Amino acid sequence: MTGPFLPVCEPTLTGNEQAYVLDAVSTGWISSAGKYVTEFERSFAQYCNVPYAVGVCNGTMALHLALVALGIGPGDEVIIPDFTMVATAFAVCYTGAKPVYVDAHPETWNIDVRLIEEKITARTRVILPVHIMGLLCDMPAIEAIAKKHNLIILEDAAEAHGAEFRGRRAGSFGAISAFSFFANKNLTTGEGGMIVTGDADLFDRCRYHKNLCFPLSGGREYVHNDIGFNYRLSNLHAAVGLAQVEKADELRQMRRRNHARYVELLSRIPGIRFQKDDDADYLHVHWMNAILVNEGQYGMSRDSLMAYLRENGIDSRKLFTGMHRQKALHSYGCEADGYYPVSERLAAEGLYLPSSSHLSAEQIERVGNVILKGSSL
Numbered sequence: 001m002t003g004p005f006l007p008v009c010e011p012t013l014t015g016n017e018q019a020y021v022l023d024a025v026s027t028g029w030i031s032s033a034g035k036y037v038t039e040f041e042r043s044f045a046q047y048c049n050v051p052y053a054v055g056v057c058n059g060t061m062a063l064h065l066a067l068v069a070l071g072i073g074p075g076d077e078v079i080i081p082d083f084t085m086v087a088t089a090f091a092v093c094y095t096g097a098k099p100v101y102v103d104a105h106p107e108t109w110n111i112d113v114r115l116i117e118e119k120i121t122a123r124t125r126v127i128l129p130v131h132i133m134g135l136l137c138d139m140p141a142i143e144a145i146a147k148k149h150n151l152i153i154l155e156d157a158a159e160a161h162g163a164e165f166r167g168r169r170a171g172s173f174g175a176i177s178a179f180s181f182f183a184n185k186n187l188t189t190g191e192g193g194m195i196v197t198g199d200a201d202l203f204d205r206c207r208y209h210k211n212l213c214f215p216l217s218g219g220r221e222y223v224h225n226d227i228g229f230n231y232r233l234s235n236l237h238a239a240v241g242l243a244q245v246e247k248a249d250e251l252r253q254m255r256r257r258n259h260a261r262y263v264e265l266l267s268r269i270p271g272i273r274f275q276k277d278d279d280a281d282y283l284h285v286h287w288m289n290a291i292l293v294n295e296g297q298y299g300m301s302r303d304s305l306m307a308y309l310r311e312n313g314i315d316s317r318k319l320f321t322g323m324h325r326q327k328a329l330h331s332y333g334c335e336a337d338g339y340y341p342v343s344e345r346l347a348a349e350g351l352y353l354p355s356s357s358h359l360s361a362e363q364i365e366r367v368g369n370v371i372l373k374g375s376s377l
């Protein structure tokens with residue numbers, strides 16, 4: 001090992017996080033009733049350029065709550081990418097609806113918009129695109145399909161805080177959108193999530209269902225007309241979140257700079273490939289620095305490279321296993337034998353490298369040198 005162990009991702013908490021949490025503690029406002037929750041919601045809505053935001057306890061519940069607000073339930077189908085984090089599919093299952101998978105695009109790794117229409121049935125209600133690794137999906141194409149078939153768009157923007165297409169930010173395309181603030185996400189509260197929407201009715205439905213369906217008028221008669229959830233976000237978490245949003249531009253820039261450094265070091269190594277990057281239309285926020293390893297060209301398999309990195313004190317992770325491979329979803333009644341060649345390849349060849357926002361140029365160089373050395377073994 002040359003230097004201390006390099007983890008895949010750590011939060012960067014160098015702004016007002018401590019001060020705001022201490023303030024929340026010292027004033028006694030630690031539940032979901034507290035000024036940081038409303039300030040975090042307001043500032044994050046503004047960051048996404050969307051009118052309304054609702055803080056929740058994590059990104060998975062944000063997705064579930066959004067589907068509840070849309071009235072999705074048993075008998076409905078929701079189109080999701082096969083290549084995503086399992087929470088996308090599970091959130092659909094919680095409602096009783098069925099997730100239907102679409103393979104990934106070989107360059108963007110996002111849902112392949114050319115394959116969506118063949119999956120639409122009379123039961124389809126929602127298209128749920130996921131902006132993988134912080135690259136926005138082809139939203140104009142998805143909007144056109146949604147319009148043609150009268151479907152609702154719910155964005156899973158858990159990996160894409162601040163990502164842009166022609167200046168429009170992640171979260172501003174869907175009727176409603178869900179974010180995660182898990183510890184490894186571009187903006188974090190440790191655990192936390194947010195729904196953003198431009199629709200006042202959906203906003204109200206989210207606030208209502210997230211809080212046990214207490215009447216929004218604030219009455220405390222303890223008579224409930226619907227079965228609700230407790231998905232509230234605490235003021236302590238929101239205190240961290242507000243400080244993160246204050247630094248959002250800087251954190252986004254750090255993540256993008258790190259990726260550019262990785263590309264510079266690795267893109268000429270045979271058998272190493274990256275996801276599609278920025279162009280004139282897309283601003284990629286690089287949640288994780290992912291690469292594909294072609295064993296034939298690189299000289300080592302993905303798994304061997306991960307072991308080699310570990311021997312050299314560098315952590316890495318495999319990319320997601322496709323939804324069609326998830327036993328839990330087979331048991332639930334989802335498709336088990338479909339053909340998803342791109343998702344299969346991402347799961348077989350993909351890994352992500354250390355990606356904390358605060359990585360130094362030296363740390364990235366250390367990773368790059370190990371991967372370069374690995375190619376000549």
Ligand SMILES: *Cc1c(COP(=O)(O)O)cnc(C)c1O
Binds near residue numbers: 088156159180191192
């Ligand atoms: C992280 C993530 C989630 C879940 O967020 P949690 O806050 O961990 O519940 C959902 N979807 C995607 C694509 C994610 O990456």
